[in-house]
Amino acid sequence: MKGTIRTAAFTAGVLIASLGLPAGAAHADPATPRIDLRVLVVSDGGPATDAIAAELDTAGTPYTEVDLRQSGRPVIDAGFLADTVEGRPRAKFQAVVLPNDNPFAADSAEMAALAAYEQTYAIPQVDAYTYARPEAGLQYPVHGGYSGSVDGVPAEVTAAGRAGPFGYLDGAVPFEDNSPTVGESYAYLSTAVAGADFTPYVDAAIPGRTTRGSLVGEYRHDGRRELVVTFVYNRYQQQFRLLARGIVEWMTGGVHLGASRNYFAVHVDDVFAADDRWDTELNCTPGDVDCAQGEGVPRPIRMTPADVDHTTAWQTRRNFTLDLAYNGAGSVDHREDNDGADPLADKLVGDRGRFRWINHTYTHAFLGCRQDVTVVPWKCATGPDGRTAWVGRTEISDEIAKNRVWGRAAGLPLDDDELVTGEHSGLKLLPQQPTDNPNLATALADNGVKWLASDNSRDPEQRRVGPAETVSRYPMNVFYNAGRAAEQVDEYNWIYTSRAQGGSGICEDHPDTSTCLSSPLSTTTGYTDHIVPLETRIALGHVLSNDPKPHFIHQSNLAEERIAYPVLDGVLDGYADLFAADTPVVNAPMKDIGVELRRRAAWRTAVAAGKVSAHRIGDTVTVEAPDGVATTATMPAGTTRAGAGFGDAYAGQVSGWVTAAGPLTLTLPSSAAPLAAPVGVDGEAASTRTAPPTRVPAGVTEQVPYTPER
Template identity: 55%
Template sequence: MLVVSDGSGTTEAIASRLTVEGVPYDRVNLPDVGRPVITAGFLADTVGGVERAKYQAVVLPNDNPFTDPAELTALADYERHFGIRQVDSYLYPSVNVGLNPPFYAGQLDGITAAANATGTAAAGPFRYLRGPVPFEDNDKTVAESYGFPAQPLTGAPFIPLVTGPPPGGGASGVLIGQYDGDGRSQLVITFSYNSAQQQFGLLAHGIVTWMTRGVHLGHDRQYFSVNVDDVFLPDARWSVTGNCTPGEDCTGGQTTPDIRMKPVDVIEAYTWQQNHNFTFDFMFNGFGSVEAAQQSLLGIDLLTTVLVTFRGNFRWTNHTYAHEFLGCVQDLTVRPWRCTTDPATGAVVWVPQSTIQQQISDNLAFASAHGLPVDRTELVTGEHSGMRILPQQPDDNPNLAPAVAATGVKWLGSDHSRDPGQRAIGPALTVSRYPMNVYFNVARVAEEVDEYNWIYTSRANGGSGICEDNPATTTCITPLSANGYATYIVPLETRIALSHILGNDPRPHYVHQSNLTEGQILYPLLNSMLSGYRNLFAANAPIVCERLSANGETLRRQAAWAAAVQAGTVGGYVRDGVVTITAPAGLDVPVTVPNGTRVGTPTGAAFGNPYGGERSAWWHGDGTPLTLAIPA
């Protein structure tokens, strides 16, 4: 791909999407002094006596961003000669692109556009969508999107692909359409957007599909997994009177009853999964079961009994036996805690390797004794401890890497808020997890709202003032009312989770077992998120819900592919209906092709897996080229 950018948000959004999906592209920045000039020689050459188009598609800021007319002429000639498609990332409708002047110009916040509105859903680029495309309106005081819906010129070779009305209703006009005039094919976009907006996230893959005709390097899925931490253990409960958590940060002697799932909650989780075609990942701590049995008059923990009975319906991941802190030895005589140091040397005192290994292996032994189908290569330590935690512990516990090596761990869960990138710890790779703002220490709506208000409101409004002290990362809000969970927290967390899903991001989200009991406050959020997704996406693009190791493997593949593209060690071309891809042996290559594509010849095996009306897969290179026969 060739991206010709003027730095505008719309062009950069498309470039960002190409990066997200792993689609290689070159960039020409129009404002740069000394940039390449768009000429016939820049765009094409000859290899072995055969003409070669260097770029499969071109992205422009608009239909003519050049100050030198010769550049547009060279580009237009190139597109006509090779059948190359052009995306006009944002423009004012005109006869030059087959449109009448707009019948409306202004904000589009809050409208619902329609993809595939002309009945081309089965073959159109947005066939992974059901049709509705809601435009965000997150702040009534801010203009978030702007556009120029217009009607095609009578008789113009124009196909509307996405249409929408002005705010308040009325006739719909073209927001995205295909113009086939002048012997070229342009995707015309008449509204502004940025990479973070939901409407662009919904339409972005379709833009990539259109420009490439569905044949490209790159891979796109909608990932969403939920890790439920601390299963079998109790969690401490927030004190609404002390604005603290006993055992964590209370200093006034406050006490609250712990929160632990009940047997009926397991049945509810199983039933919810069945009704929503979804699977939880249970991050478990076996000590919680042993402790509960010891405290029971009959010596039996009924929660364990029911969890074991339903064990085949959940995925299980080692969360260490007793959820011990596995980083430095904590000095809890001060708040916040600090790392204990050797009084003689001043060196940090670390939890030993033997303790870490014991926590891992004891939990695996518990799993084996109870028939839990655990993946022994996965581990999430309690509080993600052992890994660096700023500011108190800026380095990993040096004993963590040898401990995970000794116990066969390959995938190590980390907290995305403090350790977002994938990195190696010994033989293991981290898998960063998104924390959801449904807190570990709450089981009821009132508790969640009270703690949320404490964190996100000013001192004058009865809050902690954390938002005032950290304006770069936290925004103060008006205190939420009793129904603030349903009216504010759930919609906000739904929007955040959906942004991750729309970003081809396999990182899981995590919550706690406390959120599945008593008020079961997790379910309204998940119901909102899943129903919202399924109302927008067609059945051919289901949520991909995978376990931690699969999440980690996808992150590894994405990073390795990005590095290979940067290094220029991969290549591909299309000639006479055959795709040829070359890559180093051992590299996983993301490939997307139309339905009907076959490996090798038109009678070969179908390539890849169906998703979103296309076929795609990570092809594992063996040093020989991959050839694919695409349908005519």
């Protein structure tokens, strides 16, 4: 076969690996192949391959994409897939992802080259979304199976899936059903062809039958292994997010660059202060800039000691720590107005060790341009020369330093590196303030601030502001000016309904807004029935996307009716129902999140520039990266570096960051050696079994893959 290396020594090396013999024995043989830790993604522009590529991108796993739609694309032949380096056979890719089991024309030389490559180097293949058919080891759906919508279907990880690549899941894989009018998921449910070596990993009940059909399964034939996925998905859907880790671990054998974890951190802003309340008649917030000056009567929302008790009990029950972003002047002002008494501050300070604390500036002052609030919306004031008038360096520095002094005096366990400015002010804010306050960077330097919070909805990418780097935070749509569910719903209705329905009309002006309403929600049931499920789904989507960015709410949401807790509980309960105990949610402090984001950015840049390479020979993994760039990798439990354990345990594996001087060398445990091929149903080795017949039976038409609406 053209380009395929076959020698007696090489065949012996592959045999040693395939039989699971000690890897060191194979490594001594110069014919033991080198497998580069890079994935080949062959795309047809569909959502399934796009989703897998996005998962690799986010984790930091190098891959090469070949787009079949491009006329000038590389030809996939033996030379493209493999060569020899320093006398050793080299496989250039550790796994292959195809749009389906065979996206090429009949009798394609490219598919033949891929099949030969997979056989020669024991390279696994993922069929990102394929029709259930004998070529993929499955019966056509007309033979007792099903093809159609699987919206809302409760799929399950099988025993083989839990013992294999999907062991980080508890079992349930619920398919989304977010709209009764939009088709979201489509699948082919079927059982294995008689005699095929097919192992379902995720399945679901076949409608109208007592049998279950495969949605994800492994098919072994002709010396090849395929992960056969028979449902369509995009990168955002929960069912894919749940299975994405397992797909990557299956195709890489758990040995790959990059890492993935599930993060959830929640910042509570304005602690010690009081938040102004939404006025349901005026449709604005008296005391804040969305109301005209003097309009309405401010009615503040502030936590009580009982709210603190509820919060600490909730944290204990959930094994979760909130980050409290505090404003010391809130307590000082309260004491001045109440003969020196502030039971809330006394309670919070007494329980200070139960929380993480972040400097939120002393008075929560706006630290950007000078605001002209004589108009709604406000605008930046200008000086006599017509230039923007900015809050000065000294004022900004005083807000940071005074709050820090107050916190230290109260004994709060602060990290001086972290800062959240009021309303993320000082940073650019469109449309009024398109640039950062030029005095912000110097004030941050004056106070040694290294991590500065930003609003992900308007400033999503980490960037440098003077000596600090930003940490983008997701705003939860639980409003700062609502302490009760009815207030929240009233404001939500005003924002997201049409002008004809009494709303703001923002959705008419910006139809891409994702939370628009066709009609107002009930102020009695709308929060529980609509807002809580939606906000839970959005936040849980972030958690499942290997996204470390924190979310933020406000102290008002922990007061009065405590409306934040249903959303937070929804996220944590939903997560607990889905994941095994060895895959906990990661609840990281702000500076650790900042470091993670910074490392990822440097790693992605190095990978994109082709400055990262890695390969495996037997039980040894070697990684080369630019000096100063930390390496991220995921390996089997028991992997060592210079005799010491590598990484931290997560989802049944170990992963972590390492900054090495020169190449990084890792030693895999013996359990990481490729396993012997399982025996087929009739005793024949599965790796030598041939594929089932490929003839399409009479009356069956192969369907064009279905694309879900986003």
